[in-house]
Amino acid sequence: MLRVVKSNLILPSGVSLLDRLFGGGLPTGQLIHIYGEAASGKTTVALQFAGSACRMDIDTVYINTEAASPVERLEQVSGQSYDELKEKFRILVPRSFQEQAALIDDVELYAKEGTRLVVIDTLTRLYRSVLDDQKTNYSNHRELNRQTGILKGLSQQKDIAVVVLNQVRSRIDGVVDIEPVAENILDYWADYVLRINIGRATGERVLIRTRPGGEPKKCVLYITERGLQTEQASKGNSEM
Numbered sequence: 001m002l003r004v005v006k007s008n009l010i011l012p013s014g015v016s017l018l019d020r021l022f023g024g025g026l027p028t029g030q031l032i033h034i035y036g037e038a039a040s041g042k043t044t045v046a047l048q049f050a051g052s053a054c055r056m057d058i059d060t061v062y063i064n065t066e067a068a069s070p071v072e073r074l075e076q077v078s079g080q081s082y083d084e085l086k087e088k089f090r091i092l093v094p095r096s097f098q099e100q101a102a103l104i105d106d107v108e109l110y111a112k113e114g115t116r117l118v119v120i121d122t123l124t125r126l127y128r129s130v131l132d133d134q135k136t137n138y139s140n141h142r143e144l145n146r147q148t149g150i151l152k153g154l155s156q157q158k159d160i161a162v163v164v165l166n167q168v169r170s171r172i173d174g175v176v177d178i179e180p181v182a183e184n185i186l187d188y189w190a191d192y193v194l195r196i197n198i199g200r201a202t203g204e205r206v207l208i209r210t211r212p213g214g215e216p217k218k219c220v221l222y223i224t225e226r227g228l229q230t231e232q233a234s235k236g237n238s239e240m
Helices: 016-021 042-055 071-078 097-105 125-129 134-157 183-189
Strands: 031-036 059-064 089-092 115-121 161-166 168-170 178-180 192-198 204-211 217-224 227-229
Touching: 016 204, 016 217, 031 042, 031 134, 031 183, 042 059, 042 071, 042 115, 042 161, 042 192, 042 227, 059 097, 097 125, 097 134, 115 134, 125 134, 134 161, 134 183, 178 183
Parallel strands: 031 161, 031 192, 059 089, 059 115, 115 161
Antiparallel strands: 168 178, 192 204, 204 217, 217 227
16 A cells, blocks of 8 residues: 655654653654663653554664664563564664664665654764774764764655664763763754653653753653653563
């Protein structure tokens, strides 16, 4: 069956508080930068949208640079087996920063008709792995900027929501505790910026949308086995 793909879609996550941060859901045609500490829930947020997209018969391309596969977590969040989702959720796995560059160069070839969501989890992991050699740091920095620019172009030209997950590092000036890796690059290209902080209660996450401009929007959610929820998990429902 031929699917009619509308432009300027809003892709909901199914979690009302999360969707409100984005005015109803992820907007296609935009690059969304999500950052936070390790285990803050960045992957869960991305998979919340991907699982919802699958239920809407919308395809996702997921570039996974992390050691862990997203499949088990996707199944938990979506409530479906991967066999049911694999036609709508394509995983690409680069093993080096150079392979990441090649995949991003060709990502349009993998984004078949019906793809409206592309996730890169995590954009800066392999980039950081090549920063030990100071002689190539400048060229690697330029390459990351080039890759991010290609992703921004993809979002606009193909009307796709591109979600870029990012790691953090300690801030040198001490004014703020952490900052996203390659902050200048991501600030330049991103249309939306979402920071995830780990809260004090078990599973608590504070999500702060700082871009687009104006007053930052904030909500508190909880990470559970089934994904993001508005209430804290019961004792029998462990945190992810």
